[in-house]
Each structure stands twice: as structure tokens, then as C-alpha cells.
Amino acid sequence: MSDDRITIEVDGKPLPARKGQMLIEVTDQNDIYVPRFCYHDKLSVAANCRMCLVDVEKAPKPLPACATPVMDGMVVRTRSALALGAQKSVMEFLLINHPLDCPICDQGGECELQDLAMGFGNDVSQYQETKRVVKDKDIGPLVQTDMTRCIHCTRCVRFGEEIAGLRELGATGRGENMTIGTYVEKSMNSELSGNVIDLCPVGALTSKPFRYSARAWEMQQCRGIAPHDCLGSNVEVHIHNNRIKRVVPGANEAVNEVWLSDRDRFSYEGLYSEDRLLRPMLKNSEGQWQEIDWSEALRAVADRLKQVRERDGAGRIGALVSASSTNEEYYLLQKVLRGFGCHNIDHRMRQTDFSYPQQDGLFPWLGQRVSELELNDAILIVGSEPRREVPLINHRIRKAALKGARVMTINPLACDFNFDLDSRIVCRPSAMAHHLAALLKAAFDITGTEPANAVAALINAIECNEQHQHMAQTLIDSSNTGIILGDTVQAHPNRALLDSLVLRLAELTSAKAGYLPDGANSAGAWLAGIVPHRSVAGKPAAEEGLHAADMIEQSLSAYILYNIEPGQDCINPAALTAALQSADFVVAFSGYRSEELESVADVLLPVAQFAENEGSFVNIEGRVQGFKQAIKPAEEIRPGWRAWRILGNELGLEGFDYQSIADIQTDILPAIESTIPATARPAPLPASLPAILQTLERITLRPIYAVDALVRRGKALQQTAVAGIQGVMMNRITAEQLHIQEGEDVHIEQDAGSAVLPLILNESVADGCCYIPAGQPAVEGLSHWFGLITAGKAQN
């Protein structure tokens, strides 16, 4: 490295630099400002705006700092008459066609063009002719276009190609007639599309939901953590009059770099949904809902819980908890309940198979740091669609793929990856174990390792095909290998088996196996004791309670729902609803009221969501990230931890004198921070693999904008093309076997329930499978998200 070092001189100061760096990188590092529009350090260099022209000695004309590699001894002047003259001329050119409509432009006050025009523009233009006007196109519900303002820097175009992996915007026409757009009327569908809003230096691309609602200088800014996925992207919340006006990325190289997924950016709208629960509500003896105050409500909850304990025992109470609440809420919740004698606490609402709990890792972690993902040279993705689950984790995987990593997947859906896959296996859910076993066998064969008896017994009879061999070989050959298990594995009826096979494969191929768990704070839920078998920091629970599925199946006397919407957030909604209906007492802590909750609950308690709340999350690499309350919630909505603290006192428990969130954090965070994430140990294997089903199998996963109550109410997100798909997807072969045609209604039966949905032909679904995206009201009658179903043409 050392011979890479050179010295250049900028504005009279000697600066250290590395060979091959662009001049602008060196000046940026040394706080010397060079104006720019098209340059962005996360994008390739286009050098098309010419704003960064500087004066370089011995060069016959000004050179663009963003595209001029430094050389030893180079002498640069960024503010000489030549440089400033060039910059001013460029500015004049850029303003020729710019409408100068700052007073009605949303970018006003935070516009790079406006700022630089202040520094480099003239107050009079020599240009007298008519300016060009560009007709706007509607590119979807998230990004507003005002293309007359575009200065053709092509940042947005390069973003599409280089970061989003989806070329949606382009430069069509030429010369004066060049315009940036989609050319045809088409919406941007990238899950990262909102980032072009930040990238666009002018007001050509702005936020549609935010439009005309506040000025940059009127808003306060508060740091927050995005509440929808296990990455924990850092955000800045922009507030005006105690209302969130928009959410933008908070730069954090180690987590989200400078990006933000659309889900994290636009979901704040859900805070202002009409169906917010604003005050505690109690169902009176006539079944009427009435508003009461918090202390009454909590007293009522305490009384009812005590009654249940007296009559049926605390073991007949169960708490089903969201995977996106804070560590502090979790900690108090389990402290109250365990203190009260109730050990049935779980956040795994989308898990089916709970076997071998003693093998569970400390928490489902990524197996490596987030930033290390892009260094992997091979990645195997099992039962996961990272783009839908954690968009910015997908971005890291994509970066690895672009650097040459070989990415392979085994999935029941041939989901759309925005990079090239090395190989992919698409199979029905019940065949996934067989493919993993085949990979394992191939890996044993290739490495010449003798499998232990139990393993040998399981894999001996398996046939490996060429693809298995190839995939195993790739895993073995690569030196930095990652394996990722996603929501399909988590929900899978054979989760423990799949998990065990993957862990064994990882061990054999020295791969780092990791998970993409549900929600924003699964890791925190594990570490704060929101599982029936573990208390804080992974210590075994003093007494083991029931897990989520058992709590539902055993139809308990009382349920506590914590930020859960039964129809949407549970893998077996019908069973949960039945259990809730037959319970004596149900209290729901919720951000929202819904018919569903009102019909099953007895008490509704309004708890703070996202930026109304305060506390901390733990992400998949074990990073603890805290956030403050950014806005005061409306009416009687309160941060959940306060409710639990009072409830602790109401129930007569000791140790609930917390005055502030900081007091709770002193109790819990050191314990969480002292843990070291470790990969789970593989569970024992069964004697034989479960049979591959021959009849129709159901697959249900949550679409990107249906993962929690808040996003489901994000207005703009719900208008995107990917949201709100209604129907059942099958491939042509499956549909033909069932004699159903595209668009016809399919009658589906599962257990005792049935549903009618239109058929959507989709070749990415494995043979013999029906993919029913979650969140459709029509499927509420159906039961488990995975398993056997029957389907036929609906008779109308």
C-alpha cells in the first residue's frame, strides 16, 4: 500500500492522496469544497455536469475534479480565477433551461442547484430565448416528478442501474430534447426507489406523500431506527408541529450505508391512519365499547388477570407479542408476566415447528456482520427472498454478486433477484429437505468426510444430481461463504430439520449460516426473554412456558396480544381467532382498532408506534440501537413500557419503580450487550426425511408491504404495484392440471375453511404449489400458511 501514497497540492496545501483516487475524493476528505451535481460517492463517475471544474497546473483547460485521477505533485487550484470562471459559466448553462420556480418547488431550501446558484450564479442571465418544458410522467405513488427542473446529472439513472439493479429511469432523446424518465407511462417498482429523491440534486424527483406539506427549514430532525426489518436502518425523522412529515436515511455505513428501503421511508403515513386507537377502551357487560382512562384500564386488566390466575392458574394466560417492539417493552412485559407466574410468552407468530428448543441459538443472527456480507464469494439462500424481507440486506448480497460471488438459492418460488444467480432450485416446500440433504451428501462425497451414523442413515438413500454436486462444490471451493435462511424456513413445518441440515452443511463447508428473522427486533425479543424457554440474555427460563403454537392450540383462558393483528400476523389466523374467541379475557395492546380486535378483545390499550415510542432494537448482527421519542403521540397513546410498569405495580409486583426509559435500560442493555451471538447447534436428525407431498401444497408469505400493522396502513406504499395482490398464483402446469384458466375463480379448501380467489398465472411458483400472498381479506377462512390444500374451479 505504501508505494500508493502520493502528495498533491490543493490551494497551496500539500495533501496526502492515494494513486488512482479522483481529485474530488481527496478534496472531500480534506474539507475543501468543490461544487458538484453529478458526482456521488456511491455511484459511478459520469462527469456530465461539469460543475466541478478546477484549475490544474499544466493542464490547458479546467478539469472536472470528479473524473481527474490524482498524480504525484499535481498542483490544483479550486478557487482561482480560471476555476471560478469555469464554474460560473457552467452554472449559467445549467440555469438556461431551469425553470427557476423555487417558490413552488419542494426542494427549495435543500436544493443543491439553489445553493450553488447562490455561490456561482449570476443575477442576470444572458439567455433570452424560450426555455424548454418537459411533460411529467406519473411514475407511481412514491416519487413525484417535475422533469422541467432536471439538470440531467443522471444520478437517478445510475442509481437504478448500479444500486437498485433495475433500470427503470433513463435518458431519452438527445441534446436539448433529452429527458429523464421512464419513456413509457410506468411506475418505478424498485423496493429502493425512494432513494432517487435524496439523490436528485434539484426538485425534479421529490417525495409524493410529502409534497407541499412543509419547508425544509421549518422541520426538526430526530434520529430514529426503522421499525420493519431486522437490519435496523438508521433514519432521520423530519417533524413539523409534532407531526412526521417525512423519513429520510440516517447515514450509517455499517448498517444501511446511505440508503433506505421504500418500506422504511414511507411507512410513517401509517401513524396517521384513521383507525388509530386513541384511548384505552373497555368492553362493558353489554358488549359495548367505552372509553376509559389508563389507570382504570390497567386496573381492570390487573383484576381480570388475577381472576383468571385464581380460577385457572397463571399457566392459562398467554402473551403473543410482536417481533417489532422495543427491548424495553419486551423486558418489562416478561418481567411482569413471569413475576405474576405466567410463563407463556412468545413472539414467534410465524413459526410452526418449535422442536428442539434447547438447540436454539442465542438469537437468530446473520452469522456475520452486515458489512461482511458483500465480501462473501459464495452465498446460498435457503427459503428466502431477501429483496422482499430485508431490502438492504439484498443490496449487500447484490454487491457481493456484482463482485463475482456465486449466489445460489433453494426456494419454493423462483423469486425475482436483481442480480444473476449461479444456480437455483425451485421446489415444493415439502421437497426442500430432500434438496438440502442431497447438498449435504454431495458435500460429504466431495470432501471425502465420513458422516456420523445418524447423518449417514438419513442421506444415504438420497440421489444427488449434477446441480447438487455443483452447488456443494461451490460452497466448498469458496473461502468466504454465507448461507442465509429466511422467512420460508422460519414458517416451514420442518423448520428444525431444514435448519439442522443447513447447519451441518455450513459446518462441513466452513460457511457462516445466518437468519433473516421476522420483524424489527426478533433479536431483542430473544435477548429480552420473549420466548417461553429463555429469560434475559439467553439464560434458561426458571420455568418453561408454552410456545406460540401451543398457546393457540390449547385455547387458554386469557390472552395478551401485544401489537398483533390476529388475522394478519399469525401463521394460522383461523386457529388464533378461534382461541381468542373462546377465551374469557383478551387484552390487546395496539396502535390500531379494527373490527377484528374489537370482536375478540375485552380491553384495548393504545400503545405508541415507531417514532412515537422510545427505546432500542437489536439488529441481526447484534447491534443495539437506541432511539428517542421523536413526536408526542396523539391523545392517550403511550409508550408501551409505561403501561407495563404500571401493570407491574397494579399486580403487586416488586421492582417496577422505573421513572424513565433510561432506568429500564440500565437493567437490560448491559446484559444484552454482553452477549456474544453464536450460531445454533444442529438439532438431531430424524430417522428418515418427511415424504415429498404429491398433492397441492400451499405457500403463504408476507408481501413486502404487509409485514406489520404500520406498513399495512402506509397509504402510498399500499398503492404501489407490489402491494395488494389479490389472488392465488400457480404456474401453468399446475393450473392446467386443475383445469383452471387465468383470471377464473379458484375455490380453495384447507382443513375446515375455504376461500375463493382469482387465479394469477405465475411461472415462478413451483409445480404443485399455490402461492397465496398473505394479507388478503379473502383468505381469512383458511388455516395454516403451509400445508395441503385442495383447489378447483369455483362454481358460480
Add this chain to the structure above:
Amino acid sequence: MTETTPQLSEHTKAEIDRWIKKYPQGQQRSAVLAALREVQHENQGFLTTGLMDAVAEYLDLAPIEVYEVASFYSMLETRPVGRHSISVCNNVSCMLRGGDDIIRHIENKLGIKVGESTADGRVFLKQEEECLAACCGAPMMMVDHKFYENLTTEKVDEIIDELD
């Protein structure tokens, strides 16, 4: 987006394949210009969004990448135009030799302005051309890739009347 992508003809595909072979492997995108030229030729001189989508699919490009190319080059038409295309040069040499008059004459004769096509779809009067490198024969025009030089209004009439 509602229309389904039209199919490329076998002949077009063969032609595109021939061009693809001229470039290094994996660089099939380089054939986009040739492909568009061919497709336009078969489609009476202009491209539709559907046809561009078909080219994108065939060359494994994002549709917008094809739109960019098609809208950039003046020999590619992205809206319906007459089947014969006339471009009259208007650069210095031709201008000095009466190129402008030729343009006016054609406009009057056909009842259209530069950039328009006749209602019967017969002739498309393309934009004024900058020097087509036939200055010694100025004024000149190009009709369907063919140069006609030393034009007079009579000569122009004759040429245009001959078009089917």
C-alpha cells in the same frame, strides 16, 4: 404496457443473431442498433413501444435501455411515419444552393410541414438534415437511404411522384 409484446419475425431474429456474432460473447447489447434498424425496416419505417420491448427481451436488456437508443438516433423513428422518408439537407452548401426552397417546395406540394407525414401514409418529410456529405451535388436530399443531388423543383416533383 397493456399491449402484449409483439413477436419478432424469424428473419429479424436471424438478422439480429448475425449482428450479435460480430461482438464478443456477452456483449449482445452491442447489436441493439442493428436490431432496431432491422425491426424498423420491417415495420414500414418506424418503431413501436411493443417492438422495442421485443428487442429488449431478445437482447436481454431493460426496455428503457432500448428506448434510450431508439430516441437518441435520428434514423430511428419512435412514432408512426409515412413509408417513404425524405430528408432535405439544409447545411451551408445546400443552403447557399437553394436547399431552403426545396424544403418549402416539398412542404407545399405535400401539404405538410417538416417532421410530418402525409395523411395517406405515403411520405414522411423528416427533419432538416445537417450536411449529408454530398456538398458537391448541393442542393441534395435523401429519399429512403438514396441520395439525389443537384435538385431542382421539377426533379423533386418527379422523384416524389414516382414513390408508390
